[in-house]
Amino acid sequence: MSTLNELGEKEAVRAVLSRLLPRGVVGMGDDAACVRIGSRYLVVSTDLISKRTHIPDRMSAYQVGWMAAAVNLSDIAAMGAEPIGVVMAMGLPRSTGSDTLMDMVEGVTDCCESVSAKYLGGDTKECPELTIAGTSLGLVRTDGLLKRSGAKEGDLLAVTGTVGLAGAAFHEMDLDDHDRRARKAALEPRPRIREGVLLSASGCVTSCMDTSDGLAMSVHELSNASGVGFEVMRDKVPVDPAAVAICEKYGKLVDDAALYSGGDYQLLFTIDPSGLGRLMSMMKDDVSVIGRATLERDVVLIGEGGKGPLPYKGYEHFKG
Amino acid sequence: MSTLNELGEKEAVRAVLSRLLPRGVVGMGDDAACVRIGSRYLVVSTDLISKRTHIPDRMSAYQVGWMAAAVNLSDIAAMGAEPIGVVMAMGLPRSTGSDTLMDMVEGVTDCCESVSAKYLGGDTKECPELTIAGTSLGLVRTDGLLKRSGAKEGDLLAVTGTVGLAGAAFHEMDLDDHDRRARKAALEPRPRIREGVLLSASGCVTSCMDTSDGLAMSVHELSNASGVGFEVMRDKVPVDPAAVAICEKYGKLVDDAALYSGGDYQLLFTIDPSGLGRLMSMMKDDVSVIGRATLERDVVLIGEGGKGPLPYKGYEHFKG
Numbered sequence: 001m002s003t004l005n006e007l008g009e010k011e012a013v014r015a016v017l018s019r020l021l022p023r024g025v026v027g028m029g030d031d032a033a034c035v036r037i038g039s040r041y042l043v044v045s046t047d048l049i050s051k052r053t054h055i056p057d058r059m060s061a062y063q064v065g066w067m068a069a070a071v072n073l074s075d076i077a078a079m080g081a082e083p084i085g086v087v088m089a090m091g092l093p094r095s096t097g098s099d100t101l102m103d104m105v106e107g108v109t110d111c112c113e114s115v116s117a118k119y120l121g122g123d124t125k126e127c128p129e130l131t132i133a134g135t136s137l138g139l140v141r142t143d144g145l146l147k148r149s150g151a152k153e154g155d156l157l158a159v160t161g162t163v164g165l166a167g168a169a170f171h172e173m174d175l176d177d178h179d180r181r182a183r184k185a186a187l188e189p190r191p192r193i194r195e196g197v198l199l200s201a202s203g204c205v206t207s208c209m210d211t212s213d214g215l216a217m218s219v220h221e222l223s224n225a226s227g228v229g230f231e232v233m234r235d236k237v238p239v240d241p242a243a244v245a246i247c248e249k250y251g252k253l254v255d256d257a258a259l260y261s262g263g264d265y266q267l268l269f270t271i272d273p274s275g276l277g278r279l280m281s282m283m284k285d286d287v288s289v290i291g292r293a294t295l296e297r298d299v300v301l302i303g304e305g306g307k308g309p310l311p312y313k314g315y316e317h318f319k320g
Numbered sequence: 321m322s323t324l325n326e327l328g329e330k331e332a333v334r335a336v337l338s339r340l341l342p343r344g345v346v347g348m349g350d351d352a353a354c355v356r357i358g359s360r361y362l363v364v365s366t367d368l369i370s371k372r373t374h375i376p377d378r379m380s381a382y383q384v385g386w387m388a389a390a391v392n393l394s395d396i397a398a399m400g401a402e403p404i405g406v407v408m409a410m411g412l413p414r415s416t417g418s419d420t421l422m423d424m425v426e427g428v429t430d431c432c433e434s435v436s437a438k439y440l441g442g443d444t445k446e447c448p449e450l451t452i453a454g455t456s457l458g459l460v461r462t463d464g465l466l467k468r469s470g471a472k473e474g475d476l477l478a479v480t481g482t483v484g485l486a487g488a489a490f491h492e493m494d495l496d497d498h499d500r501r502a503r504k505a506a507l508e509p510r511p512r513i514r515e516g517v518l519l520s521a522s523g524c525v526t527s528c529m530d531t532s533d534g535l536a537m538s539v540h541e542l543s544n545a546s547g548v549g550f551e552v553m554r555d556k557v558p559v560d561p562a563a564v565a566i567c568e569k570y571g572k573l574v575d576d577a578a579l580y581s582g583g584d585y586q587l588l589f590t591i592d593p594s595g596l597g598r599l600m601s602m603m604k605d606d607v608s609v610i611g612r613a614t615l616e617r618d619v620v621l622i623g624e625g626g627k628g629p630l631p632y633k634g635y636e637h638f639k640g
Contacts (some may be wrong), residue, residue, distance in 0.1 A: 018465035036403050037357065037459070044440060046455055048445045084355050089368035089409075120353035120364060122614040123453075127370045133367055133443075133453030135408040139357070194458035 017132040023191045030148050030225075031075035031209055032138075041145050044139040045075030050091075054188075056170070061100045063187040064132065065107025071212065072136035073115055073191035074265045078145035078210040080200025081138030083193055086090060088134050091127025104132070113187035115193040138266035144200040146208035153271035155206050157222075157230055157291040160195045160267045160283070163215050164243030164254065167261025172246050182242055189265040198282050204275020205262030219291075222268065223299050232291040232310055235301035259301075260313050343506055350468050350545075351529055352458075361456040361465050370411075371450040376490070376507075377557030381420045383507040384452065385427025391532065392456035393435055393511035393622035394585045399529040400466035400520025401458030403513055405438035410592040411447025424452070435513040464520040466528035468545035471590035475526050477550055478516045480587045480603070484563030484574065487581025489506050492566050502562055509585040516587060518602050524595020534582045534610075534634030539611075541620050542588065552611040552630055554623035578632050579621075 031141050032045035049055060057063055069086050088108055092101065099285070101124070112119045117136070140146075151157075165190065192210070199205045211218045215237065219230050240257040247254045252275050264269035269280055270293055279286060294300075301310040352365035367464055369375060369391070374597045375384055386539040389406050396403050401482075412421065421444070432439045435458070460466075471477075471640065489502035512530070527546050534557055535557065539550050558577040568575045590613055600607060621630040 006479075033405075033407060035440065036522070042362070042404070042457070044407050044455070046407040046453070048411050048447070048451070049447045050411055050445070050451065053446045078570050084362070085353075087353060087364050087366040087455060089366040089453060089455070090366050091370055091453075101547075118355070120355065122365045125330075125368045125370070126373045127368070127451060128372050128449050129447075131368070131370065131447060131453075133368055133409055133411075133455075135364070135407060135409070135455040137355075137364065137457075195399040218531070253345055269594050293524070294434045294464065 001306040003233075015124055026303035027202045028218060031078040033041060034079070034145060036142065037259055040139045040141055041081070043076055043079045043140055044132060044135065045072050046135040047071045047075070048131065048133040055130065059187055061103035064130070064183065065104035065251070065300045066111040066188045068132040068134040069108045069119070069136075070189050070265065072134040072189050073111065073117060073193060074189070074212060076136050077192045077196035078146065078267060079138065079140060080144050080196045080205075081140035083115055083117035084196055085120040086112055086134050086136045086219070086276055087120045090122065090124050091131035092124060092129060093130060096130070107237055109200050111188070111191070115191055116196035126254065128181055136230040140200060146196065146205055146269070148201060148209050148222055149227075151207040151222055151226035151228050151293045153293055153295045154273065155270040155293040156285050156289045156291060157219070157232065157270055157272055158289045158309065159211070159215070159238065160192055160287055162238045162240035163211065163264045163266060164252060164258035165240040166263030167257035168243035168246040168252070171252050171257070179242065179246060182246060186263055188248035189263065191265065191282060192267050195283065195286070197247070199267065200271055202279045202282055204272045205277055206270045208267055208269035211266045211268050213263050214260050214272040215268065216259045216310050217312060218301050218313035219261055219310060220312045222270065223297065226293070227300055229294040229297045229299055230291050231294055231300045231302055234301055236288060236290040238288040260311070288295070321375060351398040354399070354465060355598060356462065360459045360461055361401070363396055364455065365392050365400040365401045365459055366453060366455040367391045367395070368451065368453040370472055371387045377448065379507055381423035382427040386431040386449070386508045388452040388454040389428045389431035389439070390509050390511050390585065391438035392436060392454040393431065393513060394530045394532060396456050397460035397512045397516035398466065398507060398528055398587060399458065400464050400516050400525075400528065401460035402517055403435055403437035404457040404459060405440040406432055406454050407440045408442035408452060410442065410444050411449070412452035413448060413450060414446060415592045416450070417491045418491040431508070431511070435511050460520060460557070463475035466516070466520055466525055466589070468527055468529050471527040471542055471548050471611055471613045473548055473594045473615045474593065476593055476609045477539070477552065477588070477590055478533070478607050479531070480483070480512055480560065480607055481584075482558045482560035483531065483586060484581070485560040486583030487534070487577035488563035488566040488572070489544060490576070490581065490583065491570060491572050499562060499566060502524045502566060506583055509583065511585065512587050515603065515606070519587065519589055522595060522599045522602055525601055526590045526592055528574060528587055528589035531580050531584050531586045531588050534580050535588065536579045536630050537632060537634035538588045540619050540632045542590065542606040543617065546613070549614040550611050550618055551614055551620045554606060555623055556610045558608040565605035580631070582634055584606055
């Protein structure tokens with residue numbers, strides 16, 4: 001009998017999915033589950049974070065609340081849905097101060113309001129270690145649902161915004177330095193709801209997910225779900241200049257922050273090439289094409305040193 | 321600054337609610353939150369259980385999964401909604417075996433299928449202690465929503481099924497005895513979905529909640545939410561005969577199991593008296609009228625020894 005330690009988190013999730021898949025739920029293996037209600041899908045995502053394994057010591061209670069909401073709203077964004085709201089089940093140690101609780105609630109509320117979602121309430125229980133399970137809800141027209149599967153050969157691979165800042169910031173925080181924008185990127189990430197809704201409306205996005213586990217792992221996930229390979233052009237990856245500066249200052253590899261660190265919560269997606277112009281104008285160019293889908297299933301990085309496999313590595317729990 | 325230990329779980333929830341209430345969410349303070357979608361409410365409930373504080377050692381992994389689904393589906397029942405499904409965020413220790421995970425998944429699935437709900441998926445993460453946060457979703461016509469508020473003077477107080485078996489079983493389990501039906505009542509409680517849907521359809525139910533914290537505390541909660549008092553007639557409370565037998569066998573007070581123990585997950589509700597006949601025929605008499613709502617705000621128990629306040633006690637975390 002294998003344990004989760006041997007399996008890793010992603011394998012554990014896969015094992016659960018394999019038991020559930022025959023039951024015919026749409027959205028299994030995607031960032032969120034979907035249930036049809038009339039002409040729309042109700043999109044539901046849940047995510048649990050706990051103190052020792054997912055919450056850095058330097059995070060304030062406000063940021064813990066923000067993050068718990070943000071990770072779930074990011075999953076709604078990845079499906080192209082408009083958010084309804086979130087519910088939060090909080091497990092709190094007996095010694096938790098009521099100020100701490102209120103700060104967390106404020107963080108949840110502010111994150112929700114930043115994307116016009118409602119904090120719908122939840123549950124508060126005693127728990128030996130701080131644990132927050134958030135669930136987010138959204139709605140999307142059935143023909144606008146974005147899934148991880150759907151990319152086809154020749155589609156362009158693209159990402160919203162910039163990458164690397166969250167990864168660089170986590171490193172910097174270990175060194176007790178302070179770049180306010182970097183810290184905010186890492187600890188109060190913005191769910192890309194607006195972007196997801198536009199991608200959905202564009203009609204030319206063939207697959208989508210968020211980059212919560214880092215760019216490299218996310219490209220592999222799209223590859224697996226869609227049954228295509230990808231060529232990623234390293235020089236097209238929109239690395240945040242501040243991330244480069246932080247990495248250079250501390251002698252850290254830029255690729256570790258840009259490709260192999262989670263936390264940016266951008267949207268990674270594929271586009272039918274015929275829609276690129278329209279999409280770029282809708283997104284006001286806040287999108288970078290970084291590669292293309294290939295018939296061969298390999299995921300390849302093309303950089304200065306030539307062409308080679310893009311490692312499947314990033315942020316993963318259990319195996320940490 | 322007060323801590324949760326001093327506040328107790330219910331106060332902590334109240335503190336969160338007081339911050340959220342001005343934001344205009346329907347269903348705050350009820351068993352579940354509600355969001356209007358067209359002519360219906362989407363009803364959402366979330367609940368977190370963790371190993372040390374909520375999961376008895378004798379519960380199997382299957383029963384942990386069942387319970388995590390049942391507590392949330394019971395909240396859907398209390399609002400009169402038809403369930404859509406549940407999502408589960410599971411925090412698991414590294415040493416968790418994959419068989420244990422699969423057994424939990426099976427428990428969740430079976431509980432969902434018992435009430436025609438879907439297990440929609442979820443999240444699996446590392447956590448120092450086993451923690452499961454379930455979220456349930458349901459739909460109900462806007463005019464059929466059952467709330468805790470709404471009881472008015474003269475309404476009849478009633479409860480589905482019987483009470484006390486779960487409370488008695490928890491006691492018996494400490495003594496390592498085995499009454500299969502009692503154990504199942506305690507560890508695999510049945511969400512009263514069918515009953516909730518009938519109560520909603522009857523048109524004469526004025527308030528409703530589940531008895532997860534025990535009958536006495538639930539009567540007080542209806543009283544607080546509705547702004548009425550209640551007279552409860554002790555001899556009308558439908559105590560399960562098996563619960564009486566277990567209590568007598570072990571010298572335990574029957575009232576402790578019947579009134580002051582949680583776990584039965586029945587529905588406690590009030591009825592406009594004019595609808596009683598119709599409701600009884602719809603519910604095939606699986607309902608007991610146990611008292612009535614009064615103008616005076618006191619919650620009173622009328623028993624053999626006369627009339628006195630019904631103590632506000634039951635199952636509560638934090639203050640355990």
